[in-house]
Amino acid sequence: MKLRAIGIRRFLQVSSSLIILGLLVEIVSLMWFHPLAFVLFAFVGIALMGLGIFVYLASLVFAVSPPAENHE
Amino acid sequence: MVPTGILIPLIALTIVLAAVFFVRPSITRETTGKILAFVGLCVLPVLCIATGMSTHMQRSEQTKFCISCHSMELYGKSLYVDDQKYVPAQHFQNHRVPADMTCYACHTDYTIYGPMKDKLKGMTRIYLQYVSTPPKTIHMSGGYSNLQCLHCHAGARNFEENPVHLAMMDSLKTNQLSCISSGCHDTIHNTSEVTNLKMWGPAQ
Numbered sequence: 001m002k003l004r005a006i007g008i009r010r011f012l013q014v015s016s017s018l019i020i021l022g023l024l025v026e027i028v029s030l031m032w033f034h035p036l037a038f039v040l041f042a043f044v045g046i047a048l049m050g051l052g053i054f055v056y057l058a059s060l061v062f063a064v065s066p067p068a069e070n071h072e
Numbered sequence: 073m074v075p076t077g078i079l080i081p082l083i084a085l086t087i088v089l090a091a092v093f094f095v096r097p098s099i100t101r102e103t104t105g106k107i108l109a110f111v112g113l114c115v116l117p118v119l120c121i122a123t124g125m126s127t128h129m130q131r132s133e134q135t136k137f138c139i140s141c142h143s144m145e146l147y148g149k150s151l152y153v154d155d156q157k158y159v160p161a162q163h164f165q166n167h168r169v170p171a172d173m174t175c176y177a178c179h180t181d182y183t184i185y186g187p188m189k190d191k192l193k194g195m196t197r198i199y200l201q202y203v204s205t206p207p208k209t210i211h212m213s214g215g216y217s218n219l220q221c222l223h224c225h226a227g228a229r230n231f232e233e234n235p236v237h238l239a240m241m242d243s244l245k246t247n248q249l250s251c252i253s254s255g256c257h258d259t260i261h262n263t264s265e266v267t268n269l270k271m272w273g274p275a276q
Contacts, residue, residue, distance in 0.1 A: 012097035012109065016090040019117050023083050023090075026124045030079070035141050035198055038128045038191075045124070049117045052090075056113040 011059030018052030079123050086116040129187060132194065135164075138175040141197075143206060146263035147175075154270045157259040159252070165272055168224075179212075182223045218244050221251045 022045050029041035089112030092099070099105035131137055139148030151164040151174060160178065163169050169177035180186050193213065200206045222245065225231040232238070236256070243249035251257050 008100065009097040012093045012100060012113070015113050016094040016097075019090045019113060020087055020094070022117070023087050023120060026120060027083060030124065030127065033131070033137065033140060035132070035137070035194065036202075038132060039195070039198060041124060041128055046121055049121055053114055053117055056109070 008059050011055055011062075015052045015056040015059065018048050018055060022046070022048030022050075022052060079120075079127055082116065082123060083120055086112065086120055089113075089116065129191065132191065133173050133176040133180075133187075135172055135174045135176075141201070143197075143201060143210065146266050147261050149271075150261040150263060150266045152272045153266060154272045155259075158262070159257050159260055161272070178220055180220070181217075182219065216250065216252055218247045218249075218251050 025045035025048060026041055029037040029045060032040070089108065093109055093112060100109045135148070135151075138144055147160075150158060151161055153161040156162045160174070163178065164171060164174045176190075179190070181189050183189075197210075226245075237244065240249055244251065252260055
């Protein structure tokens with residue numbers, strides 16, 4: 001499937017799910033008082049959120065917008 | 073430590089907004105929806121990352137954070153040795169450094185990127201602990217710099233007027249003569265002896 005063929009809805013769903021997962025990881029890392037909590041946040045949480053942001057930004061460039069409504 | 077202040081409401085708000093776009097992505101058809109999507113899927117997550125990083129950095133400055141690592145337990149215990157010859161113990165027990173940031177106060181590099189360098193060194197130790205083989209004896213890379221002592225002691229009257237210090241001030245300031253290996257203040261953590269020593273009250 002070509003990137004342009006993917007609708008903006010799919011992009012937004014993937015982006016938001018990645019961001020939610022990243023934020024859940026961040027919450028776990030903040031509740032866990034251990035040096036590994038930083039590793040979890042830095043390598044898993046930030047990676048998931050960063051990927052989510054990237055997918056959202058990619059949607060602005062590549063996604064096919066839904067057809068405009070006809071107001072005539 | 074449970075993070076308070078802005079971080080938890082910020083994370084909650086971001087999760088709610090992201091969930092809205094997961095369930096109803098079609099709201100981005102309207103201009104308001106597009107703006108909300110930019111805020112919820114770009115601006116707020118970036119703020120969450122920055123605030124989370126800042127919280128983690130502040131948390132790693134705490135004494136209890138450092139000694140939560142198994143290999144640091146004896147170093148933490150050495151802060152409670154009931155012997156004023158032990159440099160870390162006398163600094164900790166007499167609050168010459170903030171008690172909740174004792175390790176950080178004496179081991180950080182007081183430069184603009186000091187905390188970042190410390191974090192990278194900490195990551196190396198985590199790698200050694202969990203992936204590679206941890207060394208039997210922990211050594212500080214590059215040794216202990218006098219600058220960390222002088223950060224507080226330089227300019228202090230009892231340090232500057234001490235005739236022993238006066239005689240070697242230049243060597244101390246240029247790090248040619250170490251404060252801790254010169255036979256002057258050489259009783260540091262001594263972790264091999266800590267378990268056999270008398271401890272100060274709060275440790276018992």
